[in-house]
Amino acid sequence: MSTLAQMKGLNKMNLKLEYRKALGTDMDFLLDLRMKTMTEHLLSSNLPVTKESAIKRVLHQFEKAHIIILNDEPIGLLKIDRNSDHIEVMQIQIDPAQQGKGIGRSILEDIIQEAIEARKPVSLSVLKTNKAQKLYANLGFKVINEDEHSYMMKFSR
Numbered sequence: 001m002s003t004l005a006q007m008k009g010l011n012k013m014n015l016k017l018e019y020r021k022a023l024g025t026d027m028d029f030l031l032d033l034r035m036k037t038m039t040e041h042l043l044s045s046n047l048p049v050t051k052e053s054a055i056k057r058v059l060h061q062f063e064k065a066h067i068i069i070l071n072d073e074p075i076g077l078l079k080i081d082r083n084s085d086h087i088e089v090m091q092i093q094i095d096p097a098q099q100g101k102g103i104g105r106s107i108l109e110d111i112i113q114e115a116i117e118a119r120k121p122v123s124l125s126v127l128k129t130n131k132a133q134k135l136y137a138n139l140g141f142k143v144i145n146e147d148e149h150s151y152m153m154k155f156s157r
Contacts, residue, residue: 017106019078022065029067029074030058037093044129045149057091064090068107070098078107087115089124104132108139112155121156 022030034054042049058065061079068076075098079091089111094104115122124141126133127150141153 016071017103018069019066020069022062022067022077026067026074027055027058030065030077031055033077033093033095034058036096041127041130045127047127047149061090068094068103070103075103080111086120087111087118087122089122092124105135105139108135112139115155116157121154123152123154125150125152 031051031054034057035049038054039049047053061081064081065077065079067074068078070076076094077091078089081088081090089108092104092107111122122141123144124136126136128146133151133153136153139155141155143151144154145152
């Protein structure tokens with residue numbers, strides 16, 4: 001297991017979530033996941049939806065990418081950057097077949113708890129067209145900035 005081992009365990013639904021470092025052999029899974037989770041949001045934001053743009057995004061800071069495993073099956077991606085002064089959730093994507101079950105919320109709650117204990121803020125960005133922004137707001141993230149396509153959000157205590 002990766003440095004996310006402290007986050008593994010049973011979530012509120014008693015589903016076993018684990019994390020492992022993403023590998024080059026995960027590329028097909030990650031590209032498929034990106035297309036399933038992001039195409040509608042990218043299209044509605046007039047952003048590119050090409051294989052090349054998906055590959056570029058998946059490979060961006062790939063060393064920080066972790067595969068989310070549920071009951072021994074890969075179901076998502078968590079790309080996270082832990083700095084000395086903050087934690088950035090760079091990407092979190094859950095397969096649509098697993099969405100709506102509280103998995104993303106559980107992962108984010110674990111990250112928030114880690115940040116509280118370390119006395120660090122958590123930041124992320126979300127496309128304005130992505131309904132996940134409601135989840136982030138419900139968890140206590142506040143919009144601190146925005147650009148044409150995205151909100152930059154931050155959680156801090």
